[in-house]
Amino acid sequence: MKKISRFIFGAAIGGFIGSAIVILLTPESGSETRAAISARLENLVTQIKTSVDEKREELLKEFESYKNSSV
Numbered sequence: 001m002k003k004i005s006r007f008i009f010g011a012a013i014g015g016f017i018g019s020a021i022v023i024l025l026t027p028e029s030g031s032e033t034r035a036a037i038s039a040r041l042e043n044l045v046t047q048i049k050t051s052v053d054e055k056r057e058e059l060l061k062e063f064e065s066y067k068n069s070s071v
Contacts, residue, residue, distance in 0.1 A: 023037075
């Protein structure tokens with residue numbers, strides 16, 4: 001478990017560093033870059049919310065199934 005958490009931490013740090021380098025070297029203006037980042041973040045948040053809602057529904061159905069089968 002320790003190796004997995006180290007890998008995830010390293011991957012996240014690498015992603016942040018890579019993102020910072022790309023932002024610094026991009027040919028777009030600052031306002032265009034901020035708008036693009038904002039749009040991507042909004043899309044990511046929407047995708048995460050959708051995934052969480054879908055998983056919640058799936059787990060609730062599974063819970064109900066187990067609850068009904070044990071009665």
